[in-house]
Amino acid sequence: MLGPPRHPCFDPSGLSRTADLRRVGIEPSRGGWRQVRTGVWLPEESAAALTPVDLHAALVHATMRTHRAGESVTFAAESAAAVLGIPRIRAWPGTVRHLVTRRGVSGSSVLRPLLGAETGAIRVHGLLVTPPARTVVDLARYGALEDAVTAADYCLRHAMCTRDDLAAELALVPRRARGRASAATAVAIADGSSMSPGESFSRVLMFRLLIPRPRLQVSFTDADGLIGDVDFWWEGAVGEFDGRTKYRIPPGASHEEAGRVLWAEKKREDRLRRQTQVARWVWANLLSPNQLLAILADKGVRPERRSTWLDRDDQSGVA
Structure with missing residues (x-):
């Protein structure tokens, strides 16, 4: 397993369980604390300073704090992205996704299974998450293109993965599998020169608008x-x-x-x-x-009759 990423991501050390707080004479429900999920709290001042990506990462960490002891969980898709500090365009969900490799695994009101192939998980602040390239491909397969491209751009820009890593992860997805076309498009238009989520979102719209x-x-x-x-x-x-x-x-x-x-x-x-x-x-x-x-x-920049964003190899990958 690799070490944690080399860029800032949410530090869960401020999370506290209700029982631990009460043991030292603190009743969090009386004020000064924000409940991240049932039974897990953050100091209100700390919570107020968190970005949306960090708030979802806090939910992921809090979910693990209340999970059955000793059970291995690998977080995936948007939950892995949040733990890795990867931004997105759409609002963060109120549920947490974890990777399962067989059908029939039940979820809960917060913890939702995502069926997929095994992968070499990495550990970040004590949690196992899918590696960046796999996370990008899962986001593209099961979510919105703007979120996947934003994630891919961010990962490339911060050297969390390479274009070869993305291509290799895409190659593992069967040709007719759900979401493969979307994943191929996200990989094809990803660009580490994009400097912000707004720039990534702009490019996705340009792609759609021809x-x-x-x-x-x-x-x-x-x-x-x-x-x-x-x-x-x-x-x-x-x-x-x-x-x-x-x-x-x-x-x-x-x-x-x-x-x-x-x-x-x-x-x-x-x-x-x-x-x-x-x-x-x-x-x-x-x-x-x-x-x-x-x-x-x-300013003279108008749509083309057909998109020229994808070369022939890219287009064969999204067919």
């Missing part, structure tokens, strides 16, 4: 030197997803500091506009794909 496949993180320069890397590039236009971290405003920054950052971004865009068209969009535009379509069309 927008030509862009190049990512292309560098622009002018007479004054480096302008910077753009999120998306087509001949004659660039695209920028404006996420919350786009402007790199430090937490707690003053109005003056934030203003300097925004002014620098405006000057950067002015330099870009002297060379090419610049399309910008925000998260709300992604929730209404026709808005993204209109924003890109306004």
Whole structure:
């Protein structure tokens, strides 16, 4: 088994069981604690600071704390992703999935079985989870393409797996198995140059809308030197997803500091506009794909008659 990933993921050390808290004179239901699931709590201050991925990871860890002692469990799909710190687009579920290799295994109101082939699990903070490449393929087979591509991009970017790992995991899925086509598509369009879930989601929508496949993180320069890397590039236009971290405003920054950052971004865009068209969009535009379509069309980026995202090998894999 491999060690834990080398990037931040939820630390379960703050979780406490009801019985343990009461043993030291703490009644968590009276305040100051948040119940993660029945019988397992986090300090309210800690829970309030958690991201959505960490909240689901906390649920996974809490589920294991209440599971039958001595029984081996390998968490899978979105539950493995959360423990590994991998983000997603859709809301995190209120259930936990674990891998089973035979039919007839019953679940519970929280713990749900996912039928699949055996895999070499890795251990993260004491939990066994499917490795990143397998997790990506399972997400694609049983979930939404945007979540799978977001996961694949993240894993590639953080060197949690390679493209060869993804291809090898895909090759283990029988040709006519459920979700194989979706998994093949996710693997084909995954790109570790994508820098955020918003950029990953944008690309999935571009794929669905038949927008030509862009190049990512292309560098622009002018007479004054480096302008910077753009999120998306087509001949004659660039695209920028404006996420919350786009402007790199430090937490707690003053109005003056934030203003300097925004002014620098405006000057950067002015330099870009002297060379090419610049399309910008925000998260709300992604929730209404026709808005993204209109924003890109306004800058000359329009749908193709047929998708050119997948080469022939990719297309044979999704048939």
